[in-house]
Amino acid sequence: ELGEDEGTDYEVEEYLQKISKAHMPKEVKEKAEKEINRLLKISSSSPDAGVIRTYVDWLLELPWNKKTKDNTDLGKARAILAEDHYGLEEVKERILEYLAVKHIKKDMKGPILCFVGPPGVGKTSVAKSIARAMDRKYVRISLGGVRDEAEIRGHRRTYIGAIPGRIISSIAKVKVNNPVFLLDEIDKLNSDFKGDPASALLEALDPEQNNTFTDHYIEAPFSLQNVMFITTANTTATIPGPLLDRMEVIEISGYTDVEKRNIAEKYLIKKQLSEHGLKENQVNISTNAINEIIERYTRESGVRNLERNIGKLIRKAAVQIVEKNKKSVSINNLNIKKYLGIPKYDYEVAYEEDQVGVVTGLAWTNVGGETLFVEVNTMKGDGKLQLTGQLGDVMKESAMAALSYIKANAVNFNIDYQIFKETDIHVHVPEGAIPKDGPSAGITMATAIISALTKKPVRKDVAMTGEITITGRVLPIGGLKEKLLAAKRAGIKKVVLCSKNKADVSKIDPKIIRSMEIVYADKIDDVVKEALR
Known part of the structure; x- marks a missing residue:
């Protein structure tokens, strides 16, 4: 027993020396010393002794005061970002802005950025490039499928085998307190009876709170304000509102x-x-x-x-x-x-001749823009509206809104109102096996119905996209860059858009729209004038 006590005394002394050199904050240092002194009161073979040693080892591993020096040479940073990735100008500019301000204001907090875009556009790889451009360490954790709050904030020490959460353990691994920290696939977080990991991230991703981030295992505040957090997502729809509000969202659209x-x-x-x-x-x-x-x-x-x-x-x-x-x-x-082998895809091209009741619409999908043909047939009946083509609720409502407006304003389109009582209208959107939804085909369906009822052909080289209201107003839509690319591929010469989309068009590379005429409309009447012969 005497030899055992001497060994414990030596171990405690060694730990106290390490603690004094670790540059811990005062309250953390006091907590570590208190825990180590408990070793003197218990047997070295006690399970508690192992728990205490593991805990103090974690406190010693954390980089309380260690950081890397940022690269302040903007020319070098710009060259590295350009060398690794083509395009992504908004992302690159944001990083250069941060480095410039950091050069002027040394104690600037790290930004919290969220890159949102379709798969394969370089969201994850650009984060690694940012770390290289800034001369910082890089750490990445994937949040896809994470459903336990303890994954983020750790387990309390009362549990057997407890460890810190992934944020603290990742920072301990890189040994600096200012890495570029990538939280990949933040839109794939789940929650269950073990807690909500998205709520646990609120503290880490809030610049006002993360200087005192408290992990359940460490039970002491650790500052994350020097960390540059970057999150990635395919969509913001599944990210909780309070979490999204804390991040600066940068949209990365698909490539042309x-x-x-x-x-x-x-x-x-x-x-x-x-x-x-x-x-x-x-x-x-x-x-x-x-x-x-x-x-x-x-x-x-x-x-x-x-x-x-x-x-x-x-x-x-x-x-x-x-x-x-x-x-x-x-x-x-x-x-x-x-x-x-044989090519897998053939892009839909515009019809070879003008058709009655067939209009080219433009749709956004996860893999880019698509042309979408809306077909309308009329037949003798009692005024039913039939919708086919796996249309979602929003799209069905758009067709109903279009028909309501056409009925209310039949005189303006030279349509006899009696025709609505004696005719069934069938709206179909191929391809039938693919589900479709969204409001942006509103004006397309309205134009197709008007064409079918008036027997006026629709110009084959005109495409359109926009939401319709029951008063005939045309409302703006999103995903414009991808939609215009699809129109260009299909050989479209004229695209009809809502006039409120002008600002979006001004951001698009002029090379994309050089071969097309962009026409703006406020009412469905303006659309019909451009589309019908």
Whole structure:
């Protein structure tokens, strides 16, 4: 027992020396010393002794006063961000603004950013690039499927095997208190009887509160105000309001075909060649081949499938180089089918001639914009409205609102009111197996119904998108960049939009809309004048 006491005394002395060198805040230091002194009162073989040692070890591991020095050379930071990613200008500018202000005001709090966009646009990888540009350590935790509050804030020490939450343990691992901290897939958080992790994040992601973030295990305030938090999400719809309110949301939209081609040529081909151990002179993929992959082998907002297809091409080329002793392989749009097989997609193109009761609409999907054809047929009946094509409630209501307006203003469109009592109207939106919803096809359905009732053909080169009210007003819609890209691909010459969407159009690259005429409308009457022959 005497030897055991001497060992404990030595251990306590060693711990107290480490605590004095750890630069802890005064109250944390006192708490650590109090816990260590408890070791003198209990047997070293007691389970409590192990709990105390583990707890104090965690306190010693935390970087209470250690931080990395930020890079203040904006030119270097700009070059690193440009080297790693094409586009994403708003994200890059926001980081450069932060570095500039940090250079002037040294004690500035870290920003809390939320990158929202479709899969594969570079939200996660740009966070790593930001850490490199700022000369900071990088730490990432995935929140997808997390449903236990203790994952975020830790377990209380009374539980056997208790550990700190993922925020504190990740910071202890990087050993600095100012890393770039990525919280990936924040929109995929779940909650159950174990608590709500989204509520636990409120304190960590609030600049006014996170200087005293308290983990259940540590039970002492730890400052997160130097941490740069970045969160990613595919949609803000599933993020709780109070949590979303604490973050600065930066929308990252899908890439245009031109942007995808640039990304492929500047980054993806080089990356895939390197991963497969080939040199640039061994495989030559032409620009036409890249265009063919983008248009006919992938349908996405990001570039993940594009990268997979480039990887597939390079693997097929590697087989030829090894098996047939070829020095180099050239791939172009003429021989690409040999490597990738029959094209998977064909973009919907505009009709070849004007049609009665068929209007081209524009829709937003998770993988970019699409053209959407609304077809209307009339037949003898008693005034029923039939809606098919797996339409959601909002879309059905849009069709009803359109019909109400047309009935109320039949005279303006030279429609005999008697026709509504003697005619059934059938609205169909192909493709029938794909569910569709949203208000943006309102003016499209209204124009198609008017065309079918007046027997006036709709111009084949006109597309439209906008919400309709029962008073005939046209309301603005979202996802405009993707929708205009879809219109361009389909060979549309004129697009009708709500006049309140002018501000959104001004933000879009002029190259996208150069070949199209954008027409603005306030009432459905203005839309009909542009669309019907």
